[in-house]
Amino acid sequence: MSGIGTSAFDEERLQSEIERYHNQLDTETERLYSLATEAREKGLDFATEVEIPRATDLADRTEKLLEEYLDGLEIAESIRTMLLDEDRETTAIKIACQVSRQMMERTGDQQRSIDAGLRVGLAILTEAILVAPLEGIGQVRLLNNMDGTTFLSIDFCGPIRAAGGTAQAMAVLIGDMIRSELGLAKYEPTFAEVERVKEEFGLYRAGMQYKPTPEEIDVIVKSCPVMINGESTEDIECAGYREVRNIDDGRVRGGVLLVIGEGLCLKAPKLQKHVERLDIPGWGFITEFANRGKKGEGGDSSIFTPRKIKTDSRFMKDIIAGRPVFGMPNEPGGFRLRYGRPRASGLAAAGMNPVSMKAMGSFISVGTQMKIERPGKACAVTPCTEIDGPMVLLDDGTFVRINEEGHWNEIEQQVRAIWDNGELMLGFGEFLENNKNLVPSAYTTEWWAAEILDSIKNQDDLEFLYSNSNLDKSSVPQTTPWDLRRRLRSKSERLEVEWMLRDWHKSLRNLDIDWAQTVAISKRWEIAVHPSHNPQWSDLSIAILPDLIDALANATVEDGCLRISDAVLGWVAPLVVESAPIIESVPNNQTNLRRKENTTNKISTIEQIGKHSIDEAIIDELSESFGIQQHGLVKSALMCLGIEHHHDGDDIIINEKWECLLEGLNLKIENDQIKIHDMKSIKERLEGIREATNIVEIEEERITVLEAEKRAARIKAETSARQKGEGIAATEQAGQEAADSIEDPGPKDGDALLNAQILLDENDVENSLWIIRKISQLQWKDSAPCRIGCRMGRPEKSAPREMKQKAHALYPIQNYGGPQRLLATAVSREGSIRVTVGPRRCLRCERETPHVRCHHRTIKDEPKECGGRTVPAERRGAHLRNRMGELTTIPLSDILEVKRISLGLDRLPERIKAMKGLTSKAQYPEPIEKGILRAIHDVSAFRDGTVRYDMIDVPVTHFRPKEIGTSIEKLIDLGYSHDIRGEPLTSDMQVLELFPQDFIP
Template identity: 35%
Template sequence: MGEIVVSDAMRDYFEELESNLHKEIEIANRARSRGRDPKPHIEIPLAKDLADRVENLIGVKGVAEQIRIFDETMSREEGALAIGKAVAEGVVGEFDSKEEAIEAAIRVSVAMLTEGVVAAPIEGIDKVTLGKNDDGSEYIRIFYSGPIRSAGGTAQALSVLVGDYVRRAVGIERYKPRKEEVERYVEEILLYRRVATLQYTPSEDEIRLIVDNCPICIDGEPTEAEEVEGYRNLDRIETNRVRGGMCLVLAEGLALKAPKVLKHVNKLEMDGWDWLNTLIAGAKSSGDDEGGFVGVKPKDKYLRDLIAGRPVFSHPMRPGGFRLRYGRSRNTSFAAAGISPASMYIMDSFIVSGTQLKVERPGKAAGMAPVDSLEGPTVRLKSGDLIRVDDEQEAIEIHPEVEAIIDIGEILINYGDFLENNHPLVPSSYCFEWWIQEFEKAVENLPYTRDELKNPSQELALDLCEKYNIPLHPAHTHLWHDISVQEYEKLSTFISENGVLSHDSKILELPLNLTTDSGIKTILEHLLVLHKINDEKIIIENPLPFIRCMGLDSELKKKWNSLPEELTETVQVVNELSGLIVRERAPIRIGARMGRPEKSNKRKMSPAPHVLFPIGDSAGNTRKMEAAAGYISSMNSKVGQIRVEIGNRVCPACGMDTFLYRCDCGEFTVPKLFCPRCGISAQKEECPKCGSKTTCVKMQNINFKEIYQAAFAKVGERENIEVKGVKRMMSGTMTPEPLEKGILRAKHDLYTFKDGTVRYDMSDIPLTHIRADELGIKVEKLIGIGYTEDIYGNKLERDDQVVCLKVQDLVVSYDCGQYLLRTTKYIDDLLEKYYGEEPYYKAEKLEDLVGVMLMGLAPHTSAGVLGRLVGFTKASVGYAHPFFHAAKRRNCDGDEDCVMLLMDGLINFSRDYLPEKRGGKMDAPLVLTTRLDPSEVDKEAHNIDVCDHYPLEFYEATQSYTNPKELESTFDLISARLGTPDQYEHFMYTHDTTDIAAGPLNSAYKTLGSMVEKMDAQLALADKIRAVDASDVAERVLISHFLPDMFGNLRAFSRQGTRCLKCAAKFRRPPLTGICPKCGGRVILTVHEGAVKKYLKVSKKVAHEYNVSSYTKQRIELLGLDMQSLFENDKSKQTGLLEFM
């Protein structure tokens, strides 16, 4: 840690950010000091570095200092273990009991392991207690809960190790499980696997091994509704329900990350963990049965759980699927991949920037970005033409004419993603970047410019081969590996017999009918030999390299009599017969299907309130403040008198009860605590009489009309703004927000989130370079906020110069920009009319927002990251530097998170609003990271390559499935730049893109209406794409989406609860009275016939049309009969049977 190494330019940048930050803090503190918020100062502590974040998050004083000391000599993980020990032993922090110290120690360690960003250490560990072994000794129980998921497997596993480390330090015995407890774990984890998802499910023996030997008792609070059936009511396990946190830590943590744990065990020389060796050995032997196999096999894992409307673009490794191109564009890497915008349009606009794709390799999923320097799809038009579409505009025009998509184009994946996923490099497609390097190696002083070489004529391409003995140019290389040797022979013979070569050798003509009927056209299509149909003839332009590869001479005569028999691969035959070096054009295809659609939308709770002010049931389900102000509870009661649960406060000076934070007398109020059981008032956390927790929440009558009118008067608005509140607060103290904030939010059409802030969500996509002209701003603006030179070191003066994006700068969607603009107006109004301060932003139009300070915050985390707005994009995504995403602990595989105005967070956020339930502290800015240190972000970001080309050795190494680690030193990776000024600057990319917002703006998934429409579109696309088996898609959708949905709804119908229409009370079973026992209202069912039957018709249709397996057909048929039996009266209706046959 210590001081971050930066260049002068970057130092200026960081200092400017910080000075802006402090300016805003000052304004916010001044505003809040007026006492109209729960605290008279801002509630987001700043954290310069990781140590600060850990201390602020967990709240153990002195930890930060100790961490910094450890960090000088130790790695992150070692430091985490050491700090845990220090806390447990009492070196740092002060605790009342041993248990508390241990608990804090484990939390601090986990916080450190997770960069002090995620909520896991505060929310994921419920408590730590001591249990008793059968021999009377004590052991440690760690209670994990659901949010431990956000820590990730390694940190989960290491938290157990920390527990053991701490246990030894304070002298507690290990956990000795009873036999039935071990079996309980086995049953429970397998049950959890059925109701939720596990990345890895350990075998029963593995679970037994772990539980028998783990020195810490991994316990947890119940998270699922399911109960175990076999091993129930055990003494030492408090619940029969499934403990999700425990399952995660054991399966995804200890079982999956055993090698990592072992590494630390060895380093620390801890005993009692030898069993990890057995675990690792066991796992290996089962997975390593492939023997000496080198290469990759098709993986269909990404096709699992296929959902209606999210199409498959390619089955695993199937010809016609995405052709792998290695490289990085300025908007890819870090689990984001690029495809041609033409591919996006041709594939019915399902993929747009920001759409998540589940991919076959190297990782599980990837966010998508448009890269127009890639090759687009090859399609057969209705006319019979086979054309490749690289251009976005052309793709839009010919889209209606497309009959079949023979090849879906290239996908750009960077080396770093292979490295990060530890996936062996797969053979590279033969591409220009590779060819040119081979050329350069063979020939010194290139006789041609690069541009000339990019698309050489057929003559030049062949000439170069002859002259320099280099491989055939990729633009003239066809996909010979996709056809069999027999097909090759057939094709060659056919062309020799029927082909007519034009005089200038520019055009090869084939008779259309004969070519089509003999199947030769299909072979041409599979080879991606582009052709046009004209006058009953197939016309192939620039056919010379093709003819040559076929072993034909210029008269189309065969230069061979029979194929060399010893060669089984078509590419080998081509090399042999043509006398050229012809490389494989696309040896590896990447399978993919759509995951989540992209997102760019306001964060709204449902239903969406403008203000966190409780109005109980006085305004019904609409929660309109106006209705509450006019509420009359009974004939004689006062108008606007409502009864709500609200936190009661008392003024220490004059003793007045109120719910405001500041008394009329000017004194700040404090919560008035009392014991809910004994009823006595006590200003302590615990009741002095019975020891139960005290609360300040009280059901009380408030004169809401008065409050309502006063609030409008205060901000000077007329009472014609519709403001919505909440029925009940969720926080422990039930502290309401000032109503005025809600009025102003409603005025500017903004919604609040659970913590009082206004947020906007977007899919994460990385961006390392920007141009002013694509961000909707002028270059002057860029210069104005500190950008000075472009990537080549030239002075920045034109709109179209490419510049390196600074790490904390963000590009947001236009819609987000508009929302933020309204938020600035709201903040200005708030400052002026509510706090009586000067307005701050004074922004009128979008451009005025450039340079505004923002805060980024990801779900499951509790640390915001300081950011700055730099521009806007048409795409529905949030573009930011990969480090910025990494600092929020996101990668770009389809994740999404939010931005908010920094000032909004500073003024309006309060911990007092946060829900007091599991996970309530997640997704709230509990601390703010001010300066982004690349060595403290998620390590994944260190594997990004930032070079401008990949070396020749790389392409050669891919041919032999090399492990990417072996090439680490030949690449310009972030990890090698850490600790130098270049960790922030001088990044490059290998493939450019003209427009980061190219392609369709919204995914078809979002624009299509009903699920049936989506399904139809999905299957229509499946029918078109060669690499997709439509029948398999149909079956998978039925099995993983429609059938479980119908099955589930049918079950739910027969076990459903009911609900009162009037007061929304829920009943497990319909009341015998038939009406709501609480309010007498009408009670209705919660699951309806329509919901059950919704997918029946379409399922039957699809099953029939796509001829799915008879097993699946039968399941649908039986479900249909089941529904008929349930919903049809035997006595009144005997028809309709035929309908189900």
């Protein structure tokens, strides 16, 4: 890239740019508000002032929202100051405590102080834009434990749902911090109080994201230092624990269940972060919850921690029929994780190659919500062309990766199966935000480039790289990497140097490296084989390696291609099923999307595809999705590894990148013939796996027998205790003691067992990669260590928010307007209509009219209205009625004539759509001019009189002018004068940083 180094970090310019931007926002807001104020002051509308109040920031909003709880306490400034140094959640905690302390000093009222603090905390958490801080918390109460000490009880109500799980859980935490600050005791629930919550969970029927088990409820209710309480929201009554101390009545309390289920249980990892950082006592139980699922099932066999990534299938809950699953957790074929952040991305958004979107039968498009396995629950999808697209199998047997949309369009009709979804790009911050451990990354070009960059230490290294790659000297910065690294220490040059290092990295990342080059580079710097030559070894079972090697030994090299004769003898393309994409569900819970593949095909095909046979016993071990029955040994192995190939008659031809296959398996080429080097290590490894499996099976059997013994002893002891008439607790204890009395002598050979477990786990994670690393001279890194289970969430669209029946005017014309409800039709016959509208009275002429401005003419034949402002007309018993409307005759034709003149129109638009009737209580029609104007501009009104457009909410931080179709002149006008490198904006391909409040429609 050219133009490097002309400008660095221009702090002054950036500062003035953002100031100008904020001033511009302020000025424009001011202008619009005064325009709106002026318009409203004319009194043509019901309200005479602008209803939406303005608050400058979160601090200001919080103070305004909670005015009635704060007793004049000013908090905006301290929130503002704290937000400068702390994140929102920490600020919420600290300010909440501070507010309750101040309220305590002011009023001496504990209850009121807690109430105010808690609401402020919740307001900050929810950006002070929801009603949750007002209506989500009913009241806080100080109740008594059995021992007479006072504890805090917080009533949660339905509207707390809108605050989301994090805020719900945080509210409890904040409540507890205030509690301990005010010296109140911890809540000690009685047995009945705990059981009551369990019963309520059992009875609750509304949808919940998570329903804890009785054991989990037990832990939470017993350990939570404040009482999560609430008003009844459901009609269902508890039967077992209806009258319980501290709980108002017998019905189910929805708020309590929400806060425990969706809040404390689901958001435990987020709470844990704060609990540990702020060192809050009494919340150890939350760590237990957060770590749930992180430990293996055999967590008590202490020393052994598996390397295998724990999968989590919660994303599959509440799946809706018709919305596809794109991959199960860590199953080959699903989306492979790639770390990074595309420009059109941010939190809760993931990048995907546009071809992957198309390949998923267009179920995914920009902005579609996907439910994902990790790190969060869901994400919006955005396009990113720099990552892998899908690998597909065509009807002629060709197996190919498609990264370009053009390519996809060419071959789409021939696609018979999608073998691999491609990559899914997620940011590191996504893991941080969700407080989840990172999972291993695939070996990617960015990683490779970073290793190379670090390895270039002198001119000799650099020359080596130039002669062993097609790196173009003119495409990289003039300054050498080692020089740049040295200059990083200089503060003044820092930014410029960073940019240049980045340019180096970018050039290296995009290098096209051939096999000889990657071997030379790997050997010189001891770095792994380039990602483009790195098959997915860890997907391939070691068991088939001996047969695969035998098969490859017969291959020949022709014109730089590898020909494997008769490898697809008898192969037929999977049949096309002409229907929507099907999700094939096969054993081994493999359900990645296999499009157009016919399952019945498998049964009818000949037993053996290709001339290379494989042991029956091994076939049984392989997962059916491996496809060996359908594609034969060689082809299914190549597809598993992700190696592109095509057919030539009954032969498989691999055009390029086959050298890595031979190298990995330690096969040498001599005179274009392949020679097997040795298979000893593979056989040893297979033997080792067999032995380990044996050891583990014996241990499992031993444990099963032991547990059965314990169970029998427990039942016996419990039965006899029950017969003696012991209570529940005593019975349980007797059972436990009996079970414990049977000793576990431990495994026969503990060390052997541990080694076996480690070996099997390692084999599970690495599969063939382990053996490749052993027998190849080169270094290999895992190219597909983690796949993320995902399925389609809800589809998104952007569209005007309209009523089902589009309307320009919220004006009732009953059936006068015909089926189209047109004003023109309504006045075409008689000129007057009789409709139901609310009565108002003119302050000027005292006559009645439904309009906000009196429509009566002063002189009958002159198109001039009285125009007096009106007020609601009084009617006896009006407050008892549901609606205020009365059947009224309106001279609509005359009114429209007056409005046409006052709006300065020659003629009215032909199609002004109105309403049949009004559903509001007062039933006053809108000023009809609004409808005329909306019809002219072709915008339709929502039922509350607003004109809305719902957009897909997807984060984007940078853009190129070309991508958004805005001219450079206009962008400069909007303040986008320089690109991210500080260069003046001149080309529509420069990358610009989006201003914080701007959006791209």
